[in-house]
Amino acid sequence: MIEIPRYIATLQPYVAGKPIDELAREKKLPRIVKLASNENPYGPSPRAVEAMRHAITELHRYVDPGSFTLVHKIADTFGVKPSQVITGSGVDALLSYTVKTFTEHNDQVVTSEGTFIGIYVNVNKHHRSLNLAPLKNYAYDLDAMLSRVNPGTKLIYLANPNNPTGTIFSAEQFERFMAKVPKNILVILDEAYFSYAKSNPAYPNGLTYNYENLIVMRTFSKDYGLAGIRVGFAIGPEYLIREMYKVKLPFEPNFMAQKAAIASLDDAEFLQKTIETNARNLKRMVKAFTEIGIPQVRSDANFILLLLPHEQLALDFNSACLDRGLIVRHVRSFGIPNGIRVNTGTDDETTFAIDVIGEVYHSLMKTAAGVASPMER
Ligand SMILES: Cc1ncc(COP(=O)(O)O)c(C=O)c1O
Structure with missing residues (x-):
């Protein structure tokens, strides 16, 4: 047994x-x-469908483990260096890699009650512990999260907009928050719903910040309609992304997912x-x-x-x-x-x-x- x-x-x-x-x-x-x-x-975007159709005949090959073309496409699209980008089988996989790369057994992850279930599962499955601040009027209470931070805290997870509440915190609230987070604590900013929220002038675009302790995540599952093929990406400082590559499963995202994501980025x-x-x-x-x-x-x-x-x-x-x-x-x-x-x-x-x-x-x-x-x- x-x-x-x-x-x-x-x-x-x-x-x-x-x-x-x-x-x-x-x-x-x-x-x-x-x-x-x-x-x-x-x-999915019709362009992604076409790209996947072409990709079918090449499925006997392993993919490039560094997703070279997709990583460069993302870097060009979002104005960052390729060395700041890592791709994976959705944000869910990237959350798993982040927890594994930057925390050890029993380290603490601070986030909120009433947020994306994926972070709860990824923290617990790696035998790390969660420290959850309550929601305030169904939105994140960033001050309550800050007050949870203690010497055992290694990581903070924020989803903006939050799932399942759909609420956002503003650029001003985020900047105030980041100014108070100790620099040795990594902040993950999950922007799975970026495209839907960006029309709100108060909404911060995580990719416009250059904090040494911030990783921003985006997915192709929502706005690009590729949930079933699993592809997402994270952008952050080179010294952090480099470490995540050691932990990532080498052949993800899969070949079709990479082709679909590249084509999607061309379909404005x-x-x-x-x-x-x-x-x-x-x-x-x-x-x-x-x-x-x-x-x-x-x-x-x-x-x-x-x-x-x-x-x-x-x-x-x-x-x-x-x-x-x-x-x-x-x-x-x-x-x-x-x-x-x-x-x-x-x-x-x-x-x-x-x-x-x-x-x-x-x-x-x-x-x-x-x-x-x-x-x-
Ligand atoms: C906030 C948030 N992050 C991540 C995900 C999952 O994204 P992916 O499909 O890229 O794993 C979801 C999906 O519901 C979500 O709501």
Whole structure:
């Protein structure tokens, strides 16, 4: 019998959005719309599809472990040196490499409650410890995070916008925060939703800073519609990126992912269409949910967090949406047990979501009121 290390046996694994195929196997439904994983409703850029088609015939070759062409393309696009760039199988992989490269067993990672589940899993799976500051009005409380920093802290994780709340901190707040973080503590700034938030003038672009203790991460999973092929990148000071290359699995991102990412960076038109569709449908969702009367958190991303009165209602809400073919995300595993996250879709998918959510919310609240009133009497 193999003894499983305690930190693995007790590890709470990553909880993903329900796949469309899984729901289709479980229920016979005329239509299924998935708005549970903040994906791009348009799929990948047509240029990326074309690049992957060409790449198929070269899959017998190992990839260049340094992703030379992709790294140079990213460096050119974002105005940094190639030696400041590392790519990986999504931000999730890069988070794993960062924790492994810069921390040791039992070192502490400070972040927030109610943030991206990927950081919780990556810290715990490497046997490091989490020190979580509470959210304040569903947004990061950077001062509370600073107050958690102690001699055992090696790393701080920030997602801006945050997932699952969609909130941002401003450039001013970030600069004030960085001025107080000791220089021997590494800050990861995860900008997975950069493209959606950048129209907000208060939003900081992490790549415009030159802190010696800052690594910025971006992904092709959201705005570029490449979630299924796994590709993301990190940009930071050379002396840090160099160390991460020692830890990275050599042949990732895979060949197709590299080709798709390079082609995506040339498709400004696709990116613009994605950003505009999101802005339009986020506005429609906010308006509709306000009219329906569902409490929600103001978002600068491609999703909204809805707040149900308590966890059981969030569970009921989730399963009532599934019964009607709408996959949303109950975000208990992110630390918000009464939260339901729903992302924007195409215009038509967004209409479907608004209709389903309105119907489900009204019927749940009616039942909840009916259950509550006799007890109140
Ligand atoms: C804040 C944040 N970071 C990272 C990721 C994952 O990105 P990737 O698909 O590149 O692993 C997500 C996905 O939900 C996210 O919300």
